[in-house]
Amino acid sequence: MVGQLTIKVLGELNVTRQGQLLPLPQSKKTRALLAYLAVVGRPQRREHLCKMFWEVPDDPRASLRWSLHKLRPIVNTEGHVRLHADHNSVLLSPQTVEVDFNGLACLRPADLDVLDTETLESLATTFRGEFLEGLCLQHCPNFEAWRLYHRDRALRAHMAILRALIRRLQDSPERANAYSLVLDRLTEEIAAVGLPGRWSEPSVSATFETAVPSPPVTPSKRSQEIRFCKTTDGVTIAYAVCGQGSPIVRAAHWMSHLQYDWESPVWRHWIDALSEKTKLIRYDERGNGLSDWVAEEISFKAMIADLESVVDAAGLDRFTLLGVSQSCAVSVAYAVRHPERVSGLILYGGFVKGWRKRSDSHEVATHEAMTALIREGWGQNNPVFRHLFTAMFIPGADQVQMDWFDELQRISVSPINAGRLHEAFGEIDVSDVLSQVTIPTLVLHARKDAVVPFQSGREFATGIPGARFVDLDSANHILLANEPAFEQFIREVTRFVAETA
Template structure:
């Protein structure tokens, strides 16, 4: 992600391509072309300076904010730009290499520039009621209710903050759309958000017990339960323990086995260990570079704005010490036995190219839970964004499942 000041919004057109910096989109006649934020920024710099070549130093300054990165990083972004445009290093139809100096956009831009699209209205911040209850061991838990209608409970997952989620681009659309037909109930797990951060040595069983405490505080008897990411494992364990309470189960980006449990190869074990090391070394630093690794895994197709919002979320939701403890417990999750005991109808949704939790772990859940249906979403993101088509598919599937 660039730390440079963003340029004014423009819309550039050439051949069948549209570069829309206001919407942060590269479009073709066939639709939106997904590119990483730095790839988009490189292309924007080249197109907006099409009358001249742009030096490598200028690209480093504008795209990487002057931070030291190797030349290989720039070369890989140029290759990605060419690939997105159907160009290559031989033909150089759109991106010309100025040997040893930089690059220049050489496509033929349309002479007229489209007016910038009208500004979209700011989404209305959902109104919510926040309350508190105590877990069995005395830990204070915060929970919130939004909307009207039958209850829909979301098992807590990592990186939430009830007071911030309703305006955060990471979670706002979840709260907004899940509360259209339901009273959407969510809570911050211990060690996170508005719940107590000083929570001792919490365990997976503590998280399941926290869900039990919130349900009891609200006096809920029977309700559908939603679990996202690691919250999916909590939801599975709760549904297995309380078959009389959970009417339907919805899982998204969920898994039965944590990274340490499912790691078989040396590479997988090293990747699991790297998660912990990144949190230990970099979570509390002002430099967002360490936290951006998590952003790239959770939202690989996110925009620069999405990544910045995710970074804000990480810093506001928990302490560096708790982040490490969360990851340690996540890695040891294993709810395969509980999944086999789930008796309610279950809908499992999983991004087809999820970078954080690969699709095969959603498939594993579907084989373990008896009455389940798996829906593959056309996304690379672990947490679905509001603007991607997969989000509307997710909402339609969930609404249809819960009202059927």
């Protein structure tokens, strides 16, 4: 095509027109804006771009106009208008721009088995380095989360391509060895930053408009290893391992993301405290986080199967099982099925029966309305709807924690899956099996929890023989780092694990 513009993001950002390298603006934000528009390939609201790249004390709209002014001479040439901007939105037309990431974005793991060797080698050469290497914007957390997400995705895909080539070239040791050396280097890089080492077909849209803002990261010896396993119905589940000692499995709860939770101001203190003296295994249930977002079945039965798959994949013979919120019921069901593997059962903030099974007509009507609202309002840029959930989950949070949780809700689960999960939680009922729990059980519940009423925790303690109940003085469904209730929670859990492990 005459005047074809090529934008390469798999490495340092560069732009070429008819093979000639073009000079780019010195402003890193302007270059980042160009890369973002190129990869996304669809109209972006000016309001969203301002929020992603510029801080409120500045004049975001003026800054955006200045950056677009700098980009137009680069992308609009020879009569081709590629950059379209009106009062509301901005678009870099994907039909007139070639982006090296696009070939990767549409590639699926199954494709690697059918593509010819020449095509695979061509794909391998597109990786000149890390996704947008060197284009880090420390003061633009939304852009950074987006960049890191694509960096991780590109690294996993690169490794999968290299593995396919190594298998394909077994009869050509010299060529295979060259790819093995590259794979070894990537493996070391991934180990250094704690990224998943395997690639599964991405179910999350690669063009989400905003992402969870990552809080400042300080140097630390903390590290986690993210792994993947398959359930009996073929769903890929992501799980993470950190710490050393007796194993404790935290059954998955709604809205989790192994990678973002790791540095979050809402969950980091949980992870650090629980892994200080134990080996902590966490996982994202189907429909959430790094696990498959496309799953035919999302149900209580499937949640139990996810837990069983993770325990088996982690090679655990005996462990402490921690249930949080709806995963308390999942943990109870697992403990009844596999009592020989669970040394102790910890239940925090859970319920015995879901909202539909509690048969309160007013509550059912309320939750049905909430399900409809979730499907309609969850994915919108305006976090007002999701903030209603945030205010219920962590009413004692500061602004940073609330903002983070607002965005986590969107990045960790799609509106459709959020609705499906909410429906599935309504069908939970383990009331008939509580008396069958034969292992030591510790039940904890926040006294003023607005998400799951205090009475729900007492029902677990009443129905499970010999269960010990601890009343925590808090209104937060997710206990925060600076409250005495969290310190009490950790003391009780630590003592219980030591007594039962």
